[in-house]
Amino acid sequence: MTLIAGNCNAELKKIEANTIDLVYLDPPFFTQRDHILKTRDNTKEYSFEDKWSSINDYLEFIKECLAECRRVLKSTGSIFLHCDKSASHYLRVLLDEIFGSANFQSEIIWTYKRWSNSKKGLLDAHQTIYFYSKTEYFKFNTIYTNYSPTTNVDQILQTRERNGNGKSAYKLDEEGNPVIEREKKGVPLSDVWSIPYLNPKAKERAGYPTQKPVLLLERIIEIASSENDVVLDPLCGSGTTLVAAKLLNRKYIGIDISQEAINLTQKRLEELVVSRSFLLEKGEKSYLNKTDYEQKILDSIEAIPVQRNGGIDGFLKEYYLGKPVSIRIQKNDETLEEAKARLVKSSKTKDCRLMILVRTNPKRAKFFFGEESSESNILVIDSYDYLIDHWLTRKIKHYELALS
Amino acid sequence: MTLIAGNCNAELKKIEANTIDLVYLDPPFFTQRDHILKTRDNTKEYSFEDKWSSINDYLEFIKECLAECRRVLKSTGSIFLHCDKSASHYLRVLLDEIFGSANFQSEIIWTYKRWSNSKKGLLDAHQTIYFYSKTEYFKFNTIYTNYSPTTNVDQILQTRERNGNGKSAYKLDEEGNPVIEREKKGVPLSDVWSIPYLNPKAKERAGYPTQKPVLLLERIIEIASSENDVVLDPLCGSGTTLVAAKLLNRKYIGIDISQEAINLTQKRLEELVVSRSFLLEKGEKSYLNKTDYEQKILDSIEAIPVQRNGGIDGFLKEYYLGKPVSIRIQKNDETLEEAKARLVKSSKTKDCRLMILVRTNPKRAKFFFGEESSESNILVIDSYDYLIDHWLTRKIKHYELALS
DNA sequence: TCCAGAGATGAATCCACCC
DNA sequence: GGGGTGGATTCATCTCTGG
Numbered sequence: 001m002t003l004i005a006g007n008c009n010a011e012l013k014k015i016e017a018n019t020i021d022l023v024y025l026d027p028p029f030f031t032q033r034d035h036i037l038k039t040r041d042n043t044k045e046y047s048f049e050d051k052w053s054s055i056n057d058y059l060e061f062i063k064e065c066l067a068e069c070r071r072v073l074k075s076t077g078s079i080f081l082h083c084d085k086s087a088s089h090y091l092r093v094l095l096d097e098i099f100g101s102a103n104f105q106s107e108i109i110w111t112y113k114r115w116s117n118s119k120k121g122l123l124d125a126h127q128t129i130y131f132y133s134k135t136e137y138f139k140f141n142t143i144y145t146n147y148s149p150t151t152n153v154d155q156i157l158q159t160r161e162r163n164g165n166g167k168s169a170y171k172l173d174e175e176g177n178p179v180i181e182r183e184k185k186g187v188p189l190s191d192v193w194s195i196p197y198l199n200p201k202a203k204e205r206a207g208y209p210t211q212k213p214v215l216l217l218e219r220i221i222e223i224a225s226s227e228n229d230v231v232l233d234p235l236c237g238s239g240t241t242l243v244a245a246k247l248l249n250r251k252y253i254g255i256d257i258s259q260e261a262i263n264l265t266q267k268r269l270e271e272l273v274v275s276r277s278f279l280l281e282k283g284e285k286s287y288l289n290k291t292d293y294e295q296k297i298l299d300s301i302e303a304i305p306v307q308r309n310g311g312i313d314g315f316l317k318e319y320y321l322g323k324p325v326s327i328r329i330q331k332n333d334e335t336l337e338e339a340k341a342r343l344v345k346s347s348k349t350k351d352c353r354l355m356i357l358v359r360t361n362p363k364r365a366k367f368f369f370g371e372e373s374s375e376s377n378i379l380v381i382d383s384y385d386y387l388i389d390h391w392l393t394r395k396i397k398h399y400e401l402a403l404s
Numbered sequence: 405m406t407l408i409a410g411n412c413n414a415e416l417k418k419i420e421a422n423t424i425d426l427v428y429l430d431p432p433f434f435t436q437r438d439h440i441l442k443t444r445d446n447t448k449e450y451s452f453e454d455k456w457s458s459i460n461d462y463l464e465f466i467k468e469c470l471a472e473c474r475r476v477l478k479s480t481g482s483i484f485l486h487c488d489k490s491a492s493h494y495l496r497v498l499l500d501e502i503f504g505s506a507n508f509q510s511e512i513i514w515t516y517k518r519w520s521n522s523k524k525g526l527l528d529a530h531q532t533i534y535f536y537s538k539t540e541y542f543k544f545n546t547i548y549t550n551y552s553p554t555t556n557v558d559q560i561l562q563t564r565e566r567n568g569n570g571k572s573a574y575k576l577d578e579e580g581n582p583v584i585e586r587e588k589k590g591v592p593l594s595d596v597w598s599i600p601y602l603n604p605k606a607k608e609r610a611g612y613p614t615q616k617p618v619l620l621l622e623r624i625i626e627i628a629s630s631e632n633d634v635v636l637d638p639l640c641g642s643g644t645t646l647v648a649a650k651l652l653n654r655k656y657i658g659i660d661i662s663q664e665a666i667n668l669t670q671k672r673l674e675e676l677v678v679s680r681s682f683l684l685e686k687g688e689k690s691y692l693n694k695t696d697y698e699q700k701i702l703d704s705i706e707a708i709p710v711q712r713n714g715g716i717d718g719f720l721k722e723y724y725l726g727k728p729v730s731i732r733i734q735k736n737d738e739t740l741e742e743a744k745a746r747l748v749k750s751s752k753t754k755d756c757r758l759m760i761l762v763r764t765n766p767k768r769a770k771f772f773f774g775e776e777s778s779e780s781n782i783l784v785i786d787s788y789d790y791l792i793d794h795w796l797t798r799k800i801k802h803y804e805l806a807l808s
Numbered sequence: 809t810c811c812a813g814a815g816a817t818g819a820a821t822c823c824a825c826c827c
Numbered sequence: 828g829g830g831g832t833g834g835a836t837t838c839a840t841c842t843c844t845g846g
Contacts, residue, residue: 085508085510085511088493088496088511089492089493089494089496089497089500090493090497092492092493093493093494093497096493104489105525105526106489106525106526106528107489107492107530108526109513109515109530109596111513111515111594111596114594116591116592120544120546121509121510121535121544122509122510122512122535122592122593122594122595122627123591123592123593123594123595124510124594124595125594125595125596126511126513126594126595126596131525131526140524140525142524146708146709147708147709147710147711147819147820148517148819148820148821149691149692149711149712150691150711150712150819150820150821150822151711151712151819151820151821152712152713152820152832152833152834153710153712153713153716153754153832153833154832154833154834155818155819155820155833155834156708156710156719156818156819157719157728157754158833183721183722183723183728184708184818184819185721186708187520187527187818187819187820188520188526188527189526189527190515190518190526190527190528190529190530191526191527191528191529191530192513192515192529192530192596223526293704296700296703296704296706297704297788299700299703299704300697300700300701300703300704300787300788300789301788301789301792316792320796320799321803354796354799356792358788379791379792379795381788381791381792382785383704384701384704384705384762384785385705387783387785388705388720388760388783388785391783392724392758395758432839433839434839435839437839439839441837441838444835444836454839487839488839490839516820517819517820517821518819518820518838518840519817519818519819519820519821519837519838519840520817520818520819520820521816521817521818521819521838521840521841521842522816522817522818522840522841522842523817523840523841523842528840531839600820600821601820601821601837601838602821602837603820603821603822603823603836603837604820604821604822604835604836604837604838605821605822605823605824605834605835605836605837606821606822606823607822607823608822609836609837613838613839614839712831712832713831713832714830714831714832753833
């Protein structure tokens with residue numbers, strides 16, 4: 001919640017030791033160039049200098065910064081250093097020195113598709129993020145991804161054991177059938193991340209050079225911190241890190257030497273909730289009020305989501321009797337009656353002839369549901385989760401009765 | 405065409421200067437472990453040692469080797485140094501020293517899918533290959549790859565020119581139609597290579613630990629050498645580099661300290677066994693047979709999708725009565741009866757106590773559905789699309805009746 | 809406490825077999 | 828015989844145990 005315009009190393013010294021959970025550091029890459037970018041409306045120009053008298057001069061600066069970062073980190077904290085091939089090897093030598101090679105966790109490769117150029121050689125399409133922890137007791141949240149399409153079901157479900165020859169084989173029960181035991185969660189996230197460089201629609205973005213995608217920062221913050229933790233970006237530029245931190249309910253501290261950059265960051269943080277450009281920047285997958293779950297239900301009927309309406313979550317793409325069809329998904333804390341009331345109220349001005357209400361839990365009061373309500377102009381359907389859950393409960397009751 | 409059993413640095417010294425076009429160097433990675441693997445028929449055991457008294461000891465060895473490699477390279481030649489995160493930063497510092505940082509060309513990232521393990525942190529899924537040239541006049545053959553599916557066709561085919569305002573625009577002929585002139589070749593190969601890891605059961609596997617896929621070596625040889633050029637691998641192991649060189653009509657020299665390794669290489673060169681994996685040829689997407697629609701339904705209940713099974717589309721993350729819950733989504737061309745039969749058949753071996761069938765269209769035959777089938781262990785639920793569609797049809801009939 | 813060695817991990821892949 | 832599916836084998840592994 002703090003933004004500071006000032007010299008990074010000097011400001012870092014003012015921060016108390018052992019107070020930060022996560023540092024993301026995105027220093028100049030030692031490109032020996034100046035980086036300038038104008039905003040699209042040509043009104044502003046953001047720039048930073050990346051010219052150094054020598055590599056040692058550059059490393060001196062980074063070294064001091066890293067040492068301060070280590071000091072302010074909690075013992076469960078981690079640092080992510082973003083760089084590219086220009087100086088990555090020297091930077092990692094520094095990291096080994098300051099954090100210890102035993103605390104090296106990962107070399108994360110960020111890959112992206114890029115416009116080609118006519119350079120002789122291979123097209124550069126990645127940058128590197130070094131992940132070091134302060135101690136071996138660092139925080140880490142595993143993210144699980146889908147299984148490879150080539151993986152077969154048995155691999156996922158069956159248990160294995162060593163056979164007589166010490167080779168691994170499927171475990172069989174006495175009757176020779178394969179044993180199915182544990183629940184599987186998916187494949188742990190790897191150290192190669194393919195995240196689009198910039199959304200083509202994101203032309204309205206901040207205009208700051210070397211701006212990183214929010215998605216990249218979100219992933220870093222997710223795996224290495226918890227809610228309400230403190231995220232620090234000592235060279236915050238346009239403030240992408242802090243935007244991601246705010247979105248994920250982390251506290252944040254940002255430092256940048258340029259007052260322009262701090263102003264821009266301030267603006268991005270404020271506009272977070274309302275800004276149109278932010279939506280574009282984060283891509284189609286961004287949803288502000290919608291939970292993942294609600295979004296998935298809307299997706300499955302290819303509905304158009306609506307973000308800023310208290311009663312309506314989305315609309316069907318198709319009209320009914322020439323009028324839009326509004327949709328509401330019952331919220332966790334509301335009865336079906338309440339959900340219905342909100343949907344009807346908000347739909348009044350839209351002149352809907354049909355409304356769809358998705359029931360997600362059994363707080364239903366005296367309300368008709370399912371096909372029974374065909375007389376009215378509200379269709380109530382049950383979410384898959386609800387159906388499955390409801391059915392399971394009944395099955396288990398049935399099972400218990402049979403046992404008793 | 406030469407295979408030498410002997411000490412790498414000693415044997416390199418015997419090679420005349422400026423005679424080699426391409427060096428591929430795959431030294432131990434400084435893992436501080438021994439690497440042992442038995443052949444599949446258990447008849448032979450190949451191994452190499454990767455234990456060093458210190459990092460300096462290790463770097464000393466590599467440094468001498470690199471210096472010799474530079475000496476034997478032609479001025480148009482290049483070296484590819486294969487390593488992983490263990491010591492990549494130190495190795496690149498050496499390369500900068502010996503070849504000069506101006507001759508750094510690329511940091512190639514080889515990524516692959518891998519068997520996961522239970523480590524805390526991200527799953528390692530890449531290795532690094534440093535590409536340095538001896539001079540700026542190095543040989544390089546650009547390989548062109550396919551355009552991204554999101555690339556606009558017009559951008560691929562049409563010609564552009566500066567318009568009156570100095571902005572780039574599509575070139576038009578006198579009648580105002582876009583001009584199609586040059587043949588576009590595709591997107592230049594990037595520095596991130598996704599190549600499947602050699603399968604444990606692949607015929608190509610020789611039983612040598614750390615064996616590399618032939619495709620990886622083929623790509624390196626293709627971009628940095630021409631036919632009849634001389635390829636050198638001073639630590640050739642099982643000889644993958646030489647196999648690739650022979651396949652691409654290059655001359656080759658291989659050195660390894662182990663006579664066993666040289667014998668194996670000899671045998672592989674005679675037999676030239678290469679497994680052309682299905683995955684490589686057809687691409688991963690050929691396995692992906694889930695439609696967007698089906699995926700969205702699975703997503704909305706947070707199910708784990710399954711790709712390679714005729715009857716099952718996915719599983720719930722949670723087990724029921726200690727057993728997995730299988731899911732099938734009714735396909736467009738099948739009745740609910742057929743869908744049920746396939747789901748039941750495939751679920752039999754998985755010991756499922758509960759199956760979920762998602763009805764997506766009304767071809768239902770004489771089959772019970774919904775809560776009516778609660779006696780059995782199949783839960784049939786209707787897709788949202790089906791529910792909405794069904795309801796609308798009834799409403800419209802009702803409306804038409806009222807009008808007539 | 810440290811190190812070596814045994815044991816456990818768990819999905820990716822191509823193979824082989826089965827209808 | 829050809830498409831699909833269960834199986835075998837691996838880890839420049841990872842973790843735990845015992846001396």
